[in-house]
Amino acid sequence: MKELARIANVSSAAVSRYLNGGSLSQEKRERIRAAIEETGYQPDTVAQMLRTGTTDHIGLIVPKISSDAVSRVTAGATRVLSEKGYLCLLANTENDPEKELAYLGLFQSRPVAGVILMATVLTPRHEEMLQNAPFPIVVAGQQFRQVPCVYHDDFGAAQELTNRIIARGRKKLGYIGVIEQDVAAGLNRRRGVQAAMKEHGLDPSALAVVNSPFNVAGGRAAMKKLLETTPDVDGVICATDLIAFGAMETLRQAGRSLPEDVSVAGVGDSWAGEYITPHLTTAHFYYEKSGETAARLLLDIVENKGEPGPIHQTMLGYTVIERESI
Amino acid sequence: MKELARIANVSSAAVSRYLNGGSLSQEKRERIRAAIEETGYQPDTVAQMLRTGTTDHIGLIVPKISSDAVSRVTAGATRVLSEKGYLCLLANTENDPEKELAYLGLFQSRPVAGVILMATVLTPRHEEMLQNAPFPIVVAGQQFRQVPCVYHDDFGAAQELTNRIIARGRKKLGYIGVIEQDVAAGLNRRRGVQAAMKEHGLDPSALAVVNSPFNVAGGRAAMKKLLETTPDVDGVICATDLIAFGAMETLRQAGRSLPEDVSVAGVGDSWAGEYITPHLTTAHFYYEKSGETAARLLLDIVENKGEPGPIHQTMLGYTVIERESI
Structure with a gap:
């Protein structure tokens, strides 16, 4: 930058103003521009490329x-x-x-x-x-x-969330998952839930499973299905936070108090989980x-x-x- | 695809299964792969490039x-x-x-x-x-x-939201904005708010303005400032939905009922606005x-x-x- 100032015959402060978009006379601006062109100066690491x-x-x-x-x-x-x-x-x-x-x-x-x-x-x-x-x-x-x-510990996250739900005394668990060809979000999260059940003496095959697309509307619809087959469900793990938001909406509309009647958890730590009522328990992935x-x-x-x-x-x-x- | 099936000497159904990742004998798979290589077949518009x-x-x-x-x-x-x-x-x-x-x-x-x-x-x-x-x-x-x-009608959106807030009988308005060097989100939205005030006989210079960064935490802090200078504010327009989420949180913590005591609107139609309590009134941009x-x-x-x-x-x-x- 000092070199630029010398070539353009202006002060370093003027160069700095130029680079930061400050006001400057048209003449100085032109001299600095010419100096930049002449030297090929690039002010940013991006341009080091x-x-x-x-x-x-x-x-x-x-x-x-x-x-x-x-x-x-x-x-x-x-x-x-x-x-x-x-x-x-x-x-x-x-x-x-x-x-x-x-x-x-x-x-x-x-x-x-x-x-x-x-x-x-x-x-x-x-x-x-x-x-x-x-x-x-x-x-x-x-x-x-x-x-x-590079992947995330999908299994571990679902397992630990389920452990915590079971620790609340929940016994009748449901899981809203996604297609299991997606091994990370589909298969591994469901398996994590069932591993936690087994660990705590619950029968993994008793898990009520419904699949959903990766969005809020899917979670809403899946929760309706889950309530039809398993009206006494008291803990629901959702493969994603968006699905959990939909599921919570359906549960409230069906007259359930959250979390008094039913515990719900998501996975992924969407920024919105902190603002939705009740604030969502979830697993943060990096x-x-x-x-x-x-x-x-x-x-x-x-x-x-x-x-x-x-x-x-x-x-x-x-x-x-x-x-x-x- | 028919051509592929002919060259590979398999059925069209087999080619389709191959392309969709279905199960297939190793031998057929190899023949289809060779046919694809030979013909340069590309199944997707992307590859038409x-x-x-x-x-x-x-x-x-x-x-x-x-x-x-x-x-x-x-x-x-x-x-x-x-x-x-x-x-x-x-x-x-x-x-x-x-x-x-x-x-x-x-x-x-x-x-x-x-x-x-x-x-x-x-x-x-x-x-x-x-x-x-x-x-x-x-x-x-x-x-x-x-x-x-290509840009959005930032002015019009803020103006119409403000019109609706004024139609609720709100008179003491606040605005949480963003830096005005950002003409679209900063300057134009603030001007839209003031245009609506003028239209309805309110003094535009009476608008209580606080600036915020583009996030929830910023909205929280800005609303605190706004409540200090203007404790009787009854309508708050926020330059973005995230700012509005933060502002609503601060208002509730300060004992205000929403929307009974204070009306709040955002801009941008974040997907989360539908799930946050109270559900956020906002302007959708395309x-x-x-x-x-x-x-x-x-x-x-x-x-x-x-x-x-x-x-x-x-x-x-x-x-x-x-x-x-x-």
């Missing part, structure tokens, strides 16, 4: 960018990518696994250094793609065999951190190209946020 | 990808970009206008066909960048002079649509390169969602 010439593209394939969890993972991943001089090619598949494959195919003919895939289901064609892709891939949010990945970790893992592989090493699979823990709903 | 060879990069610069509104704009923009054969380079500036400029600079030396900038503030350096960039730029969320843009519109506007310019035409500035309307809080 330019000077070092290392910029490369990393593909980020996500199921739904407007979901809270997905956008937090994306925030974490882009932070690390930009720090390390990479640009993020965002592919939003709108929950269509077919598009995940199409983008993986597309990236094969484009210059990407690697791909972060926020995966939901693992089909045989996914496996094939993951094994044969000409660039490294890190999976975020799921643990797939033989693939570098979504931003998982995006950062996935990006670091991928860049390690990208930058050590040719040096084979063991596959890294990182599971991130959770923190139970106990509020009022159980 | 590959065949037509038109893929190009569009930069998308956003202030905070994990915000609800921003991620919805991004979802809309990426939908149109992928339909039209473009890939989205995502730049997340973490609310640092300096990084907006750095990315605009970076994209000058990278092959981008154009940039969508979700802008917050317009500094002189922004103006310079917008005028001199070697690629077309469309601004989303703000109306900047002489720049193609964020996904604005992302789509910005992308279409940009691609029109990109694809008609060389044919100069008038600058398009599109304002999208709002819909007031009246619930229980006013």
Whole structure:
């Protein structure tokens, strides 16, 4: 910046004002602009990518960018990518696994250094793609065999939430889940609930299970079904917070007091859980951190190209946020 | 697909199962895979980019990808970009206008066909960048002079919400705003509130104004300040829903009944407004649509390169969602 001031023949303060968008005479502004052009000065770390010439593209394939969890993972991943001089090619598949494959195919003919895939289901064609892709891939949010990945302790979180609900004296448990082809959110959370039941001498096969899409309306409808089959349910674990918000609404409309009559818990720690009545008990997952970790893992592989090493699979823990709903 | 089945010597149903990840013998799977490789078949529109060879990069610069509104704009923009054969380079500036400029600079030396900038503030350096960039730029969320843009009717939304609050008989109004360098969310919403006051014979300069950051904690703190200066406030318009959630919390803690003692409204229609008590009255903005519109506007310019035409500035309307809080 001192160098800029010297070349432009202005004070350092003027350069600083220029860079921060402050007011400045048209003449000084022009001189500083010319000096910046002349020197190629870039005021920000982002632009160091330019000077070092290392910029490369990393593909980020996500199921739904407007979901809270997905956008937090994306925030974490882009932070690390930009720090390390990479640009993020965002592919939003709108929950269509077919598009995940199409983008993986597309990236094969484009210059990407690697791909972060926020995966939901693992089909045989996914496996094939993951094994044969000409660039490294890190999976975020799921643990797939033989693939570098970062995922959450879905089993443990559901288990601990269920432990706490059972500790309240609840015996007649229900579970509102999501499709179990989604191993992380579907299968592993349901299994965590049943593990806790077993631990406490309850019959895991007595768990009343209804599935739902990943949204509030789904939780509402699923809770209606659950009340039909199991009207005396006194503890409900929901695979996501949004589902829990819907379930609580249905329970209240059916005349149940929360948490007096029924305990409800979600998973994921949506920011809204703190403001909804009763405040939702849930498990916090470290979504931003998982995006950062996935990006670091991928860049390690990208930058050590040719040096084979063991596959890294990182599971991130959770923190139970106990509020009022159980 | 029929062609694939013929080449692989399997049934169309088998090809369909393969493409949808169903179970299939290893042998058939291998034959279909080989046929796909041979024919270059791509099952998805995304991958049509590959065949037509038109893929190009569009930069998308956003202030905070994990915000609800921003991620919805991004979802809309990426939908149109992928339909039209473009890939989205995502730049997340973490609310640092300096990084907006750095990315605009970076994209000058990278092959981008154009940039969508979700802008917050317009500094002189922004103006310079917008005028001199070697690629077309469309601004989303703000109306900047002489720049193609898509923005929301911030003024009208705040005005109509205030009208409705005044119609409840409220006379002592407060406004929790955001920095006014952000013309859309800061200045225009505050002006809309005051226009409604004037319309109804209230003195606009009597509006009690406190500023807040864009989050719940900010709304909480700002409402505390507002209650100190104006304990008899009976109507509060908040620049965003998150701010309104915080304000309502503070009001309840101060012993106010909502909406009996005080009417509160937000702006933006966060999904959570429907579940928070009392359900929040707010204005819906068409964020996904604005992302789509910005992308279409940009691609029109990109694809008609060389044919100069008038600058398009599109304002999208709002819909007031009246619930229980006013």
